[in-house]
Amino acid sequence: MSTTQQHEAGGAVHCTGTEEELEKRVRQLAASYKGKEGSLIQVLHMVQSVYGYLPLHIQQIVAEELELPLSTVSGVVSFYSFFATKPRGRHTIRVCMGTACYVRGGVSIVEALEKQLGIQAGGTTEDGVFTFEIARCIGSCGLAPAMTIDDTVYPEVKAADLPEILEPWYGN
Amino acid sequence: MSSMVDTRSPAIKSRDDLTALRDSVKSRRSTYKYTAYVCGGAGCVSSRCDEIVKALTKAVEDGGLDRDVRIVVTGCIGLCAQGPCMIVGSREAGDKGDVFYGFLTPEKVAVIAETHLKGGKIAEELCYQDPDTGRRLPYTKDIGFFSQQVKIALRNCGRIDFADIEDYIANDGYAALGKVLFDMGREKTVQELIDSGLRGRGGAGFPTGVKWQSGMNAPGSQKYIICNADEGDPGAFMDRSVLEGDPHSVIEALCIGGYVIGANRGFVYVRAEYPLAVDRLTAALEQARQRGLLGENILGADFSFDIEIRIGAGAFVCGEETALMNSVEGKRGEPRQKPPFPFQVGLWGAPSIINNVETLANVPAIINKGAEWFASYGVGKSRGTKVFALAGDIINTGIIEIPMGMTLRNIVFTMGGGMKDGKAFKAIQSGGPSGGCLTADHLDVSVDYESLAAMGAIMGSGGLIAMDEDTCLVDTARYFMEFVQDESCGHCVPCRNGTKRMLELLLKITSGRGALEDIDELSELAAVVNQTAMCQLGQTAPNPVLTTLRYFKDEYLSHVVDKKCPARICRALAVYAIDPGRCTGCTACARKCPVGAITGEVKKPHVIDTEKCIKCGVCKDTCKFDAVNC
Structure with missing residues (x-):
């Protein structure tokens, strides 16, 4: 597993290509891990970074290539919060609601973002730019309240800073 | 951060090679007058320490200081609140003379380079300011935050370049592995750990030496050693700092543990929320392999060992050791029944030892300096x-x-x-x-x-x-209950249903609908969940409720009997009112109120109709004169 693939586990980076190309890449990726014990979660991370999310037909491909029952693959996908079964935005915003961030006003950041993006936490904006989630704790407690956009961490966020923080992400 | 692995770097084939390398790196390092340790911990990365490194590098080059000043991007220095920050160590003054600079900007760095690194005079106006006296305290030995610390697990965080294995080796890195392989052997190593009194730092506090002894004595040709880096507790980032600042200490400890228990494979299970830790650990593993410190016949001994990283996928319960093993196996992270314990039946059914990151980071230091030294603290x-x-x-x-x-x-x-x-x-x-x-x-x-x-x-x-004082402890208990309820894996009934019912009771109380019997029911449920849940997550889930009930009972009673939140956090219990002395009658709040509950004439104090008010707080947010109280 390369560093790049691992790195993408935290972000929402995914590849571009036709449906057919993407499915082929998913199939090749999964096939290369066939018979390697315990690799399902790592394969799903990589597949999600290729396809963007893990709908049922993609889970089916993974199941076929790893020779696992679909129920096993689906059981793992539904268990872990990092795996998405619905299309995600190009970028993932995660507002930390760990204890330190909660105590230091994380709620106000969530409320302000809900207002600004026009979606509730857990949703994706209509233009497909952002998926907005609540994070459990990103370990930036010393700089609470914190949020991330993909792998970029924003420390000591204030609601008033949000437009400026989001702005550069619309373009890419 | 910047140093790439030198592909010409020779493999370390023996203990002598290791010692020779340590001495040569040390002597190379000793020529510098100053070492500037710029914090590259995750906190400082988010505070843009990369710009500080750039500015410092430029200032050092421009000032012709290349031969006097060594710039090291290091792991977490600790004082995140003042990031980006750095410590300047000087050859003459030794450790005692470390100077701390916080809240850095590229401009400040230029001043520090000119005054301190070139001129030899501390840039005092940029040093730490005591919050009580306002005095500038340049030396870390005078700053309370640093002076009372004893760094064993964090011995290298903030002191070495985490990206350079040679820096680790120069600080006696992998010497403990050599000592275990050639001098001490398995039994003595285990005894040393038992004597040191080291206990699991992940929370449970089980004696590490005893755990390793069980692993060593467990029958089986295939065994595993696992590092639990699934640091899921909100508000905890110690393991993250160790992994990011000193990944080799964990690698070395896993090698030692692998040798002691007889495992040839190790795993580090890191949570997906820590991409930087994954990157740095991956790079460190590659360096260790390249130097032969992982792989076949390590240091020439009859011992082969390698480590794989497994990335979690966002499930708090995976910090529980048996759930973690399921997750390493690529399965749903549900806990297993204990006994059998992992040292008996662990990963893929084989005897396995699981240690937390911080626990492991202590091991090489204990081996090098001895149990007695460690136990003296x-x-x-x-x-x-x-x-x-x-x-x-x-x-x-x-x-x-x-x-x-x-x-x-x-x-x-x-x-x-x-x-x-x-x-x-x-x-x-x-x-x-x-x-x-x-x-x-x-x-x-x-x-x-x-x-x-x-x-x-x-x-x-x-x-x-x-x-x-502005914190509501009932709301805090609700916060934690919401957390565990959401993270409960659903495997056992007490945790799945018990935490749900407890959360409902807490929501009832914080929304002003609570009755006295709810408090009793909450205590009763807490005891049941604690005694009957299957794993540690469930068993300990009621603790925040139990402690707040024990120490902040008054606050629960205020919510239930008086229908008041003393800290004014629980919104449903708030009563909004306008202070007529402060209100200027600007009408801003009245225009924003979604239910038309605010009335009043222009330029005269307004009034909130508490019957109509839905307690949304918009008026308070809108008011520029701080006239709305709740």
Whole structure:
């Protein structure tokens, strides 16, 4: 597993290509891990970074290539919060609601973002730019309240800073 | 951060090679007059320490200081609150003369380079300011946050280049592995750990040496050693700092553990929320392989070992050791019944030993310096040091390592610098969702496994969240219950349903619909869940409720009987009113109120109709004159 693939586990980076190309890449990726014990979660991370999310037909491909029952693959996908079964935005915003961030006003950041993006936490904006989630704790407690956009961490966020923080992400 | 692995770097084939390399790197390093350790911890990365490194590199080059100054991007220095930050060490002054600079900007760095690194005079106006006296304190030995620390697990964090294996080796890195392989052997190593009194730093506090002994004695040709880096407690970031700042200490300890128990494969299970830790650990593993410190016949001994990283996927329960093993196997992270314990039947059914990151980071230091030295720190059955993450409403947020037995007061007020914005201390939360909230009455209690447990809190993994007078402890209990309820894996009924019912009761109380019997029911349920849940997550889930009920009962009663939230946090219990003395009659709030509950004439004080008010708080947010109270 390369560093790049691992790195993408935290972000929402995914590849571009036709449906057919993407499915082929998913199939090749999964096939290369066939018979390697315990690799399902790592394969799903990589597949999600290729396809963007893990709908049922993609889970089916993974199941076929790893020779696992679909129920096993689906059981793992539904268990872990990092795996998405619905299309995600190009970028993932995660507002930390760990204890330190909660105590230091994380709620106000969530409320302000809900207002600004026009979606509730857990949703994706209509233009497909952002998926907005609540994070459990990103370990930036010393700089609470914190949020991330993909792998970029924003420390000591204030609601008033949000437009400026989001702005550069619309373009890419 | 920047140093690439030198492909010409020779493999280290023996203990002599290792010693020779250590000495040559040390002598190369000794020529510099100053070493500038720029913090590259995750906190400082988010505070843009890359710009500081760039500015410093340029200033050093422009000033012709290349031969005098060594710039090291290092792991977490600790004082996240003042990031980006750096420490300047000087050859002449040794460790005692370390100077700390915080809140850095590229402009300040230029001044420091000119005044300090070139001129030899400390740029005092840019040094740490004591929050009480306002005095500038240049030396770390005079700053409370640093001076009381004893760094064992964090010995290299903030002192070495995490990206350079040679820097680790220059600081006696992998020497402990050599000592174990050639001098001590398995039995003696285990005995040394038992004698040191080292206990699991992930929270449970099980003696590490005894655990390794069980692994060593367990029959089986295939065994595994696993590092639990699934640091999921909200408010905890100690393990993250170790992995990012000193990944080789964990790798070396896994090698030692692997040798002792007879495992040839190790795993590090890291949570997906820590991409930087994954990157740095991956790079460190590659370097160790390249140098032959992982692989076949390590240091020429009859010992082969390698380590794989497994990335989690966002499930708190995977920090529980049996759930973690399921997750390493690529399965749903549901806990397994114990016994059998992992040392008997673990990963893929083989005997497995699981240790936390901080626990492992202590191991090489204990081997190098001896059990007696380690045990000289600490109190009672809690020997050595503990790393804590200080966060919340405290001035000096960050990472500290202290000898066990220090008081909470010392941690909060001397090291933490006291509460922010001059607010009063109300509570401190220790141990995350499995821990408890302690009060001002507990500030003088010793911080060790036994004392904290006696108060109903736990040492936990080391997250300490200080809360000021504006915190509602009933709401805090609700926060934690929501967390565990959401993270409950659903495997056993007490945790799945019990935490749900407890959350419902807490929501009822915080929304003003609570009755006295709800408090009794909450206590009763807490006891049931604690006694009957299958794994640690469920068993400890009621702790935040139990401790707040024990120490902040008045606050529960205010919510239930008086229908008031003393800290004014629970919105449903708020009564909004306009202070006529402050209201200018600007009408802004009346125009924003979604239900038309605010009336009044222009330029005259307005009034809120409490019958109509839905307590949304828009008026309070809108008012520019701070005239809306709740």
